[in-house]
Amino acid sequence: MKLIFLGPPGAGKGTQAVKIAEKYQIAHISTGDMLRAEMREGTKLGNEAKSLIDRGELVPDDVILGMVKNRIQKEDCKNGFLFDGFPRTIAQAEALEEISAIDYVINLDVPAERLISRISGRRMCAECGAGYHVSTYADANCKCGAALYQREDDKEETVRNRLVVYERSTKPLIEYYTRKGLLHTVNGDASIDVVDAAIRAVLSK
Numbered sequence: 001m002k003l004i005f006l007g008p009p010g011a012g013k014g015t016q017a018v019k020i021a022e023k024y025q026i027a028h029i030s031t032g033d034m035l036r037a038e039m040r041e042g043t044k045l046g047n048e049a050k051s052l053i054d055r056g057e058l059v060p061d062d063v064i065l066g067m068v069k070n071r072i073q074k075e076d077c078k079n080g081f082l083f084d085g086f087p088r089t090i091a092q093a094e095a096l097e098e099i100s101a102i103d104y105v106i107n108l109d110v111p112a113e114r115l116i117s118r119i120s121g122r123r124m125c126a127e128c129g130a131g132y133h134v135s136t137y138a139d140a141n142c143k144c145g146a147a148l149y150q151r152e153d154d155k156e157e158t159v160r161n162r163l164v165v166y167e168r169s170t171k172p173l174i175e176y177y178t179r180k181g182l183l184h185t186v187n188g189d190a191s192i193d194v195v196d197a198a199i200r201a202v203l204s205k
């Protein structure tokens with residue numbers, strides 16, 4: 001199965017992707033997580049991406065496409081994969097069509113006013129990539145034991161620009177994938193388990 005999770009920053013793409021990738025035994029490919037790993041390792045790509053990510057701007061399409069093409073060659077993609085945060089521009093979607101077919105595009109729909117509070121309370125684990133929210137998880141450490149941190153681009157000013165960039169560059173993909181007959185919109189403004197069940201219902205059709 002080959003999936004795309006689409007949605008604005010804070011919609012719950014990463015939270016839901018972990019669950020669905022596990023259920024269907026497919027690779028979870030988050031371009032954001034891949035870029036953050038490059039930044040942590042201090043690679044040339046990571047250093048170049050950092051100034052864009054910290055401002056809430058997109059990383060150039062050719063950089064992202066190079067990363068994704070390499071990634072889907074890996075053994076763990078044999079069963080399929082779930083793209084979380086990719087594609088993010090029409091150009092990325094068109095390029096993806098040249099390299100792989102897609103079975104479903106899940107669009108997580110969450111009202112804008114909910115996104116800021118979700119993101120500002122988010123804490124991440126650098127070791128296992130798990131994400132939490134301070135309102136439901138008060139520990140300073142992840143369940144795996146590693147320390148939690150707040151993403152550099154989760155500061156309110158940056159988040160506001162990420163939302164503007166989403167409206168301008170990524171939201172047009174809703175129309176793009178509707179025309180292809182692939183888009184399924186799921187209400188993301190419900191509990192994590194309810195959203196998970198709604199996504200599973202779409203995928204079991």
Ligand code: AP5
Nearest residue numbers: 009010011012013014015031032059085118122132133192
């Ligand atoms: P990326 O890491 O992809 O960030 P994003 O798209 O902005 O999305 P987020 O990760 O912020 O949100 P999410 O939808 O995953 O929500 P989450 O599940 O964590 O990209 C970061 C940057 O990298 C970009 O700005 C760009 O610069 C660059 N980049 C990445 N991909 C790129 C590409 N393809 N092209 C160009 N540039 C690219 O949930 C958020 C919070 O809400 C958490 O605290 C969570 O616990 C909580 N939560 C989740 N679901 C629920 C729920 N149902 N109810 C209550 N709380 C919930």
Ligand code: MG
Nearest residue numbers: 013014015032
């Ligand atoms: Mg995410």
